[in-house]
Structures are given as structure tokens and as C-alpha cells.
Amino acid sequence: MVQFKKKGLWSKLSILIGSHMPAGCSNMKNYSSSSYSLLPRKKHHHRVCSYAVAVFLVVSVVVICGEDFRNGFRRTLQRQDQWRRPPRLESLQHQTQKVLEVDPLPFAVVDETSKSTKDDCGIFNGKWVYDETTPPLYDEGECPYIQPQLTCQKHGRPDRGYQYWRWQPHHCSLPRFDAAFMLEQLRGKRMLFIGDSLNRGQFVSMVCLLQSKIPKASKSMETFDSLTVFTAKDYSATIEFYWAPFLVESNSDDAVVHRITDRIVRGNSIEKHAKHWKGADIFVFNTYLWWMTGKKMKILKGSFSDEKKEIVKMKTEDSYRMAMKSMIKWTEKHVDSRKKRIFFTSMSPSHSSSNEWGGEKDGNCYNQTTPIEEPSYWGSSSKTIMQVIGEEFGKAKLPIELINITQLSEYRKDAHTSIYKKQWNPLTPEQLANPKTYADCIHWCLPGLQDTWNQLLYSKLFFPYR
Numbered sequence: 001m002v003q004f005k006k007k008g009l010w011s012k013l014s015i016l017i018g019s020h021m022p023a024g025c026s027n028m029k030n031y032s033s034s035s036y037s038l039l040p041r042k043k044h045h046h047r048v049c050s051y052a053v054a055v056f057l058v059v060s061v062v063v064i065c066g067e068d069f070r071n072g073f074r075r076t077l078q079r080q081d082q083w084r085r086p087p088r089l090e091s092l093q094h095q096t097q098k099v100l101e102v103d104p105l106p107f108a109v110v111d112e113t114s115k116s117t118k119d120d121c122g123i124f125n126g127k128w129v130y131d132e133t134t135p136p137l138y139d140e141g142e143c144p145y146i147q148p149q150l151t152c153q154k155h156g157r158p159d160r161g162y163q164y165w166r167w168q169p170h171h172c173s174l175p176r177f178d179a180a181f182m183l184e185q186l187r188g189k190r191m192l193f194i195g196d197s198l199n200r201g202q203f204v205s206m207v208c209l210l211q212s213k214i215p216k217a218s219k220s221m222e223t224f225d226s227l228t229v230f231t232a233k234d235y236s237a238t239i240e241f242y243w244a245p246f247l248v249e250s251n252s253d254d255a256v257v258h259r260i261t262d263r264i265v266r267g268n269s270i271e272k273h274a275k276h277w278k279g280a281d282i283f284v285f286n287t288y289l290w291w292m293t294g295k296k297m298k299i300l301k302g303s304f305s306d307e308k309k310e311i312v313k314m315k316t317e318d319s320y321r322m323a324m325k326s327m328i329k330w331t332e333k334h335v336d337s338r339k340k341r342i343f344f345t346s347m348s349p350s351h352s353s354s355n356e357w358g359g360e361k362d363g364n365c366y367n368q369t370t371p372i373e374e375p376s377y378w379g380s381s382s383k384t385i386m387q388v389i390g391e392e393f394g395k396a397k398l399p400i401e402l403i404n405i406t407q408l409s410e411y412r413k414d415a416h417t418s419i420y421k422k423q424w425n426p427l428t429p430e431q432l433a434n435p436k437t438y439a440d441c442i443h444w445c446l447p448g449l450q451d452t453w454n455q456l457l458y459s460k461l462f463f464p465y466r
């Protein structure tokens with residue numbers, strides 16, 4: 001029995017951010033599992049042993065024969081299927097199978113529109129098109145799960161243009177986001193986002209994209225310390241977010257109190273978090289901004305509970321690489337890539353200085369209402385971190401698929417929450433006189449840019465062969 005200490009919906013979410021980093025829930029010690037009380041009293045001992053032997057025998061038979069039962073069952077189903085299937089469709093599927101060189105990825109839809117597995121139209125290369133004829137996929141007021149740090153309209157944002165820019169890849173079009181279809185595909189599954197507040201934003205966006213199709217009584221959102229769980233009851237499906245801003249263990253892991261200036265990580269230590277990830281079917285990781293302190297990273301050699309801490313300093317890229325290796329090693333050990341998918345969202349860019357795009361002097365994302373049009377534009381996102389990601393994923397023994405949103409988000413200086421969000425501290429007269437001084441140029445309004453990230457994820461997840 002695992003006892004969770006429940007927190008009210010977003011209540012502990014006094015989260016976030018101040019002017020910088022985000023927040024989440026609280027620490028993990030309440031996760032402790034209480035032991036099972038079975039019946040090992042002396043006088044029952046003999047009987048219990050006999051039962052145990054009998055149960056062991058039955059279980060062994062089931063385990064040994066189970067594979068065969070299941071395979072036999074599957075073969076029967078396939079046979080029935082063939083009987084029912086109209087011949088035209090069958091031959092089409094046959095052709096498709098000839099084109100795919102390898103087993104299709106789990107969750108991938110293989111149909112007559114599928115091309116070869118080698119065919120890749122490059123959905124991350126494209127441009128933003130202003131399109132008022134395509135409304136946003138949901139309305140801000142319609143989705144009750146958006147944190148007050150991201151509800152820009154409610155907090156007075158005067159323009160809405162940022163909701164109408166559509167991502168158009170150069171060589172294909174994104175599939176239409178179909179919430180009913182996705183919910184059906186997620187039946188009985190667990191989709192887990194793991195990372196920092198930007199990944200939390202993507203998680204909330206995904207929930208908003210799906211939730212309108214679910215009646216009120218059939219859905220819930222609950223927070224258990226570092227884990228937030230959206231449940232679609234009729235589908236036995238969950239979409240979850242786990243707070244781990246460095247993925248590996250750190251002194252910023254407390255889901256509520258984590259705004260720590262002196263950040264320390266344990267680069268090789270992921271198990272403390274990862275034990276809560278087992279059994280997920282779709283993983284979506286991110287980590288970036290918390291590493292970018294501008295200083296060397298402090299790496300703890302022992303444990304956080306050691307009285308005398310041994311700390312070494314390491315270059316940002318080297319410590320980031322260490323975390324990537326820990327994550328990859330964990331997935332190689334615990335994730336069966338024949339049944340599950342692993343995604344990683346690349347760095348989310350900030351727009352804290354208008355000098356980067358040649359805007360007015362001393363500006364930032366405040367008062368920006370249009371994207372940057374220069375196709376080669378790249379602001380301050382770290383190219384060396386991107387390189388580390390590419391190198392480490394290239395060496396992984398299982399596919400870790402990159403949702404490469406950095407470039408397309410670099411263009412979107414207009415899509416940040418800026419000053420249109422809940423402020424946790426009262427603003428000073430100086431701040432009010434000069435709003436850009438308290439603009440958040442890191443996080444993104446919802447609905448908005450992060451819905452596009454999820455459309456790209458949707459495309460990769462279900463239609464990787466188009």
C-alpha cells in the first residue's frame with residue numbers, strides 16, 4: 001500500500017517562478033510504502049507453507065504456459081480478423097508492410113498513407129503562418145487546469161494574435177490534432193512528463209488539448225508531492241507530470257520550495273526520482289534552464305544527507321552530459337522500447353534581451369506581438385548543450401526521440417507570459433512604472449506555443465511514417 005499525501009489541486013502551487021524559476025509540489029518522503037501485514041503467526045505456519053507450495057506450482061504453470069496461451073489467443077484473433085477484413089484493405093496493408101523496413105514503432109499508425117520508415121519530412125523545419133481561420137485548439141477559460149502563471153488573457157494581455165500563429169513545416173503538413181483518437185490510443189496507458197516548469201507547461205497543454213472530450217465526472221487532477229496526475233477515468237488513462245528540474249537528484253527537488261540560487265546536483269543519481277517512473281508507457285523528458293546558471297555546476301559526490309559534503313565543480317556541458325547519460329542508462333535498463341516510446345523536448349528559449357533580435361534598446365519579450373521572421377534566427381540557447389543532446393542520444397541503445405522545438409520557439413518572442421500572469425508578490429511602484437522589469441520571458445501563455453509542441457509530439461507519436 002502506498003500512501004500518498006494529497007494536496008489540493010494546484011494549491012501548493014504557490015509555485016513558481018518569482019521572476020525566474022517555476023515550482024511544483026513538495027518532497028518525496030511521504031511516498032514511503034507501509035509494509036504489508038500478512039499472517040505469519042506461528043500456529044498458521046504449516047498451513048501457510050502448504051498454500052505457498054500450491055500457489056507456487058499454479059503460478060509456475062501459468063508463467064510457463066502463459067506465453068503460449070497468449071500467442072494462441074492472438075493467432076485466433078488474427079485469423080478472425082482476416083476473415084472479416086475486406087480483401088482490398090488487406091492487400092493495401094500488405095503493400096504497406098513491404099514498404100516499412102523495420103517493425104513499426106509502438107503507438108504508430110501504419111495505414112495506406114504510411115511511407116517508408118526512412119522518409120522524414122522534417123516537421124521541425126518550417127515557418128509560422130498567421131491564420132485567423134484556424135481557431136486555437138481550446139479556449140483559455142475552457143480549460144480549468146491552467147496554472148494562473150500561464151493564463152495571460154485573464155491577467156490582462158491586450159492582444160490575442162499569439163494564439164493564431166500556425167506552424168507550417170516546409171515539406172508536409174502537421175496532422176490535425178484529434179483528441180478523441182488520442183484518448184482511444186491512450187486507453188489503459190500512462191503518459192508521463194518529467195522535468196521542469198516548462199515541461200509542466202507542456203503537460204498542462206496536453207491535458208487541455210484532451211480534456212474537453214471528457215465529461216466532468218470522468219476526469220480528475222490530483223497532486224501527490226512531486227507527481228501531478230490527470231486521470232481520464234473512462235479510458236483508465238493517466239497523463240502525469242513529475243517535478244525533477246535536473247532529472248537527476250538535486251537540492252531543488254522539493255516541489256514547492258525549490259528556488260535555490262546555490263544549485264547542487266548528484267550527476268549520477270537518478271534512482272530517487274526514477275523509481276516513480278516505472279511502468280509509464282510514453283515518456284516525455286526535458287531539462288535545460290536550471291543548468292544555465294552561467295557558472296560551473298556544483299556536483300555532490302556523496303549523498304545530500306552526509307554531514308560533510310564533498311562537492312566538485314564541473315563545466316555546465318560536462319555535468320549536463322552526465323545527467324543525460326544517467327537518464328539514458330536508466331531507460332536502457334527499465335524501458336522496453338518494443339512497447340514504449342521515449343521523447344525528449346529540446347531547450348526552450350528565452351527572450352530576455354531584445355538586442356538579440358535587433359529590437360529596441362533595453363527591451364525584452366514585453367510588448368512583443370509578432371514572431372521573428374529571420375529564418376536563421378537563434379538567440380541565446382546553448383548550441384553546445386544541443387550538441388551534447390545529439391551526441392548522447394546518438395549513442396543510446398534504444399530510440400530517444402527528440403522533439404526539437406528550440407529553433408521554432410526561438411522565433412516566438414511574442415508568445416511568453418510577460419507581465420500577464422499571477423504575481424505572487426505585490427509589485428513596487430518602480431516596477432509598475434517600468435513593466436518590462438518584471439516580465440517573464442521564459443514561460444509561455446496557454447493556449448499558445450506549447451500546444452504546437454504537443455502537435456509535433458502527436459505527429460511523432462502516431463504518424464512517424466508520413
Ligand SMILES: *[C@@H]1O[C@H](CO)[C@@H](O)[C@H](O)[C@H]1NC(C)=O
Nearest residue numbers: 360363366367368369435436
Ligand atoms: C509597444 O510597442 C509599440 C510598437 O510596437 C509602441 O508604439 C509602444 O509605445 C510600446 N509600448 C510600450 C509600453 O512600450
Ligand SMILES: *[C@@H]1O[C@H](CO)[C@@H](O)[C@H](O)[C@H]1NC(C)=O
Nearest residue numbers: 124386387389390402404407
Ligand atoms: C535541432 O534543430 C536545430 C535547427 O533547427 C539543429 O541545429 C540541431 O542540430 C537539432 N538538434 C539535434 C540534436 O538534432
